[in-house]
Amino acid sequence: MEIRMNEIHKAFGKNKVLEGVDIHIKDGEVHALMGENGAGKSTLMNILTGLHKKDKGTIEIDGKEKTFANPKEAEEFGIAFIHQELNVWPDMTVLENLFINKEPVTHFGLIQTNKMKAIANEQFEKLSISIPLQKEAGQCSVGEQQMIEIAKALMTDAKVIIMDEPTAALTDREIEKLFEVIRSLKKSGVSIVYISHRMEEIFTICDTITVMRDGHTVDTTPIPETNFDDVVRKMVGRELTDRFPAREAKPGEAVLEVKNLTRKGLFENVSFRAHSGEIVGVAGLMGAGRTEIMRTIFGLDGKYQGDIFINGEKVTVKSPSQAVKLGLGFITEDRKEEGLVLDFPIQDNIALPSLYSFTDKGLIGEKREREFVDMLIKRLTIKTESAKTEAKNLSGGNQQKVVIAKWIGIGPKVLILDEPTRGVDVGAKREIYQLMNELTDRGVAIIMVSSELPEVLGMSDRVLVVHEGTIAGELSKDEADQEKIMTLATGGTVND
Incomplete structure (x- = not known):
């Protein structure tokens, strides 16, 4: 699935969030979307998936103009969005969260719990997830909830998956496992929009990077043609000399x-x-x-x-x-x-x-x-x-x-x-x-x-x-x- 968003504008009241943003997501690529907080990254993806309505601009999918009425419609079309702020239902089990509004049923309308468990176990095995399916989601750590959300998105057989800070609460081993899954999805033609502030990850897993600043597209570049300092300069509009400020610790009592x-x-x-x-x-x-x-x-x-x-x-x-x-x-x-x-x-x-x-x-x-x-x-x-x-x-x-x-x-x-x-x-x-x-x-x-x-x-x-x-x-x-x-x-x- 190939997506082009052209000259996208969006304002909330007097606050102009997007002012003519362009992005081109190709078939089977991992496309990084970077920018400072408030640059408009999530808003742009929310417009793509129908959560927000654009004020101006066009969205083309595989060469045809397309607009979704809501995120459910976008998901049914093959575009899944894993949000930064997790959307688990804390009082429901892990299994119930995975199949909300998607429970397989018999001809008599009975939920096929065993089938649900088999599908969930298969997906969890691919991701090396070991969370009990009957555990309440609210009892899971933030990192475990993140893995549940990733598994849920992968179960939709999506052609484009948007990941907003997917590794923020994951360990290094879990991140590497996720990267293995991303590489596998890429080989099968799935496109990933990867929103992250972790520069090391961007240069490890992504093919292309689009940088946004203050509601505008600053640049789109193949990853091999850019570097850490160049991306930071485009994001913040200035040089950022040191990643960590110098410390001179003087411990007391x-x-x-x-x-x-x-x-x-x-x-x-x-x-x-x-x-x-x-x-x-x-x-x-x-x-x-x-x-x-x-x-x-x-x-x-x-x-x-x-x-x-x-x-x-x-x-x-x-x-x-x-x-x-x-x-x-x-x-x-x-x-x-x-x-x-x-x-x-x-x-x-x-x-x-x-x-x-x-x-x-x-x-x-x-x-x-x-x-x-x-x-x-x-x-x-x-x-x-x-x-x-x-x-x-x-x-x-x-x-x-x-x-x-x-x-x-x-x-x-x-x-x-x-x-x-x-x-x-x-x-x-x-x-x-x-x-x-x-x-x-x-x-x-x-x-x-x-x-x-x-x-x-x-x-x-x-x-x-x-x-x-x-x-x-x-x-x-x-x-x-x-x-x-x-x-x-x-x-x-x-x-x-």
Whole structure:
């Protein structure tokens, strides 16, 4: 299937999102679509699949003009869209999610559960997925939910598959398996539109790259004819000298210490310290227990065994509100479900954890709150028309900045960042890294959980590696490299 989108325009109110965008997707190619958050990538694909209506321009499929009324019509035609924000139904099983509105039935209208299981098992085997089909999707990790979405799209026998940040929550092994599937699909003539901010992946798996900036097409180039710096320059309109800003760590006293922290079946005897002014990276494979450890420290998941100390004083953290009072902030990996109230304005999302500081005798000081929010919007360069804009109307990267802003606002002693740059473009990533440096310069202790090893190596002063619910090892900045981290993450040992 060959697709041409010509001179596509789209505005939401006064906000012009697309202004004459062109893209040509050829049969059996992996076509990268890159640009900073808010460049219009997802909007362009939403127009292709009928979620949004274009204001102007044409869409041609195999030489004939075509417009879809809705995404279901596009999917039936052979175009599937795996969205960045996952669309699983948390209270339904994995199997039910895979077959929503597509259940095979008998002549009498009875659902053929065994047939569903056979199809699902066959697809999961191709992707090396080992998630129980009867498990509730809401109990699956973000990475597992991502694999469910990928499997669901591949089951539609699509001719074009749009993947929006498909590897954001996947481990290196899962990414390589996905790439094997993509290469196989490509050989069979399936086209992939690959939206990602991970430059290494683009140069590994893609054939062609289209770069967008501020609602315009900047350039379309075969991958062998371009390079990292060239793509970044086209995306941001300027040189980006260093991927990771320089750090000069000056660790102080231990602000957070956990001793023998345990939750049976999830993690056991976890002990570590985080000092003021340092970034502690936490690496490990998906399902190793990294996120569960952090959620427990923040009081999100109930009772635990072991001890937690803040500034040397033993505390019992029973709830997030108590954690906030103790000086802990937590930026969750799942901003859609846990990080934001999507129907609330940006202002309310940012101010929510800090309301007590604007309140006098039960009344919120609106002027102080507005100044506080405006300062953070400006500091984090959140792209929005107004602080009154609802969070759901922001791009993924700007939503992530709102989540970061709300926790910076409480003035934390310890800030836990779980996948802080997931779905964030290269320019915004650097802004977040610079912000992390500024916070540690002010004495904040940062714990950064990340599946991106370059990020872990580029920003951490120490690296803790988690394997099957235990701390498998700790590496200094000088010791740490990808090989050692992966050795520890897979149960191996590292020689001194």
